[in-house]
Amino acid sequence: MSEVKASKALRDGLFKSFEDMVRKAMAPNLPIPQRQALLNRAQELRAQWVELEAARFNSEAAAFTAAQTKVLEATTDLRKATKDLDDAVKIAEKATKVFGLLDKLLKKAVKFAPVPL
Amino acid sequence: MKRAITGLWTFLLLAAVAACGTPRDFTIYQESIGEFQSATDQTASVALEYVESINSFERGYELTLLREDPDRPLNISKLSEPILSPQAIAARDRTFGVLKQYTQMLAALAESDASERWKAASERARSSADALLTDLNAESGILGELPISDITGPLKIISDAIATEIINAKRSRALDAAIAKAAPAIQDISGKLREDLTFVIRQRDSVKQLEIAELTIRYAEAQESNNNSARLSTLTKIDQALEARTKSLSTLQGLIQTLDQFDIAHDALVRYAKSEKGPQDLSDLVTIVRSYSDSAKEVFESFQRLSAALS
Numbered sequence: 001m002s003e004v005k006a007s008k009a010l011r012d013g014l015f016k017s018f019e020d021m022v023r024k025a026m027a028p029n030l031p032i033p034q035r036q037a038l039l040n041r042a043q044e045l046r047a048q049w050v051e052l053e054a055a056r057f058n059s060e061a062a063a064f065t066a067a068q069t070k071v072l073e074a075t076t077d078l079r080k081a082t083k084d085l086d087d088a089v090k091i092a093e094k095a096t097k098v099f100g101l102l103d104k105l106l107k108k109a110v111k112f113a114p115v116p117l
Numbered sequence: 118m119k120r121a122i123t124g125l126w127t128f129l130l131l132a133a134v135a136a137c138g139t140p141r142d143f144t145i146y147q148e149s150i151g152e153f154q155s156a157t158d159q160t161a162s163v164a165l166e167y168v169e170s171i172n173s174f175e176r177g178y179e180l181t182l183l184r185e186d187p188d189r190p191l192n193i194s195k196l197s198e199p200i201l202s203p204q205a206i207a208a209r210d211r212t213f214g215v216l217k218q219y220t221q222m223l224a225a226l227a228e229s230d231a232s233e234r235w236k237a238a239s240e241r242a243r244s245s246a247d248a249l250l251t252d253l254n255a256e257s258g259i260l261g262e263l264p265i266s267d268i269t270g271p272l273k274i275i276s277d278a279i280a281t282e283i284i285n286a287k288r289s290r291a292l293d294a295a296i297a298k299a300a301p302a303i304q305d306i307s308g309k310l311r312e313d314l315t316f317v318i319r320q321r322d323s324v325k326q327l328e329i330a331e332l333t334i335r336y337a338e339a340q341e342s343n344n345n346s347a348r349l350s351t352l353t354k355i356d357q358a359l360e361a362r363t364k365s366l367s368t369l370q371g372l373i374q375t376l377d378q379f380d381i382a383h384d385a386l387v388r389y390a391k392s393e394k395g396p397q398d399l400s401d402l403v404t405i406v407r408s409y410s411d412s413a414k415e416v417f418e419s420f421q422r423l424s425a426a427l428s
Contacts, residue, residue, distance in 0.1 A: 008312075015133045015319055022323075025330045028337065036332050039327070043182075046323050050175060057171075060309060061208035063314040067309075068215045070302030074295040075215070078222035081291030085226075085284060 006052045014052065018045040143285050145391075145399055149290070149406045153382055154224035156406075156413035160375050162215040165422045167317045167372070168209050172199040178324055208386050210312065212306055226292055267406060293390035307380050314376065315424070318369040325362040332358060371416045382409035396423060 006014075021042035025035045179195045330353045339348035385405040393396040 012368045013328040017321075018323060022326045022330045026220065026333045028333075032334060032337055032341070035337070039334065040332050041311075042330070043327060045326070048198060052318065053320075057313065057316065058202045058205040061202075061205045064212050064306070064309060067302040068212055071215050071219050071299050072308070074299035074302075075222050077298065078219075078226050078291065078295045081220070081288065081295070084227045084291075085288060088284065088287075116420045 006055070011049065011052050011056065014045060014049045017085055018049055021045055131189065134216060139214065144291070145403060146289075149226050149403050150386075152406050153386065153409040156219040156375075156382070156410040157220045157379060158217060160245050160372070161216055161380055163372055163417055164314060164376070165213045166311055166420070166424075167369070170204060170212060172201050172206075173202050174320060209310075212310070216303075216306065219303075223292060223295065226288055226295075226385060258406045263300040278382050289394075296383075296390045300383070304380070305382055307376060308381075309378055311373065314369070316353050318366070318373065321365055321369065325358065325365065329355065329362065331360050335351065368419045371412070373410045375416045378409040378412050 021038055024030070025038035025042060027035065030038075122198060176196060176199070179192075183189050185193060332351055336351045336355065339345075339351055382405050385402050388403045390399055
């Protein structure tokens with residue numbers, strides 16, 4: 001794995017040179033040995049370009065992690081907001097139980113209340 | 118007296134609705150968030166498959182070159198050492214996971230049935246309260262003379278409507294805040310993923326270009342040696358290689374375009390979050406998200422067709 005990190009312009013420039021070389025290797029007016037030599041050179045350029053791209057890919061792990069942290073924070077906020085809404089609904093659900101319990105208590109209180117003389 | 122109370126509550130209801138800033142049609146907004154989430158899911162899964170296969174593709178290409186060229190020196194590290202580190206691939210894997218989690222939470226909050234559950238719970242609470250009031254009325258002479266249930270009925274209906282609006286407004290504010298908070302990081306991630314996908318496109322296409330160039334040389338050799346059958350057979354191979362290149366490029370470039378549309382759709386969500394949330398704002402959001410969703414579906418299906426053809 002290569003440790004060299006090249007700029008985007010350099011990587012793009014290298015890839016463009018590769019494409020130019022491939023185009024020349026396909027030129028029907030050139031002698032076959034020259035075309036084969038251009039094709040071989042294009043293969044070498046491709047290998048160098050792949051190395052530079054791989055170096056960029058490998059070096060960006062930290063930058064990805066930093067961006068992920070920010071998105072995770074927003075995700076945590078969303079999770080909390082969802083929970084807050086659930087809590088609000090639970091209040092209504094608890095109110096149902098309270099009313100029901102009060103009703104039961106009242107009925108029991110009436111049942112056991114002393115009979116007026 | 119009753120008319121005055123009802124009038125007051127109606128006024129409070131209108132004031133609360135006006136103050137909430139709820140989207141005019143929350144259902145359409147919910148649907149748009151849902152579409153955004155599933156489109157991102159599809160885009161992420163296709164992109165991750167491509168990124169994860171960079172190593173195996175490069176190794177496979179080296180093996181092809183060794184098989185085709187008997188004089189090619191065997192550099193064992195090209196076969197034994199992957200060009201991309203496992204840590205770097207894991208970072209992309211995690212990033213796609215985080216993006217998925219983020220859009221899933223957006224969708225979960227947007228689709229939360231809190232307001233419906235509130236209505237159901239509130240309905241049950243009202244029934245229990247009514248039962249309690251009936252019993253109180255029956256047992257208490259004083260309470261029995263008060264028109265309590267006449268008042269609580271309409272008040273509860275109005276308070277349900279307010280509660281639903283408050284829940285939707287609270288939810289809308291949370292969505293807006295999260296979208297705005299995540300926006301710069303999402304842009305950053307999307308830019309980096311675009312570079313990764315450009316790498317994938319060029320990696321694949323460069324091999325196709327070399328293959329076609331090689332075939333044109335074989336064609337010239339067949340012409341020079343007057344070998345007509347070899348010439349025709351090479352011509353067929355050139356035709357097939359050109360067609361395969363066009364198909365492969367179309368899927369890969371479609372993926373980049375979908376990533377562009379992801380950016381546009383996310384920007385539209387941010388813009389909508391900051392807007393007055395009028396009908397035109399919502400209509401703009403729906404159009405953009407739908408276009409992203411269609412594009413993501415197309416790329417996903419095209420990728421599946423391509424994978425099936427290769428397997």
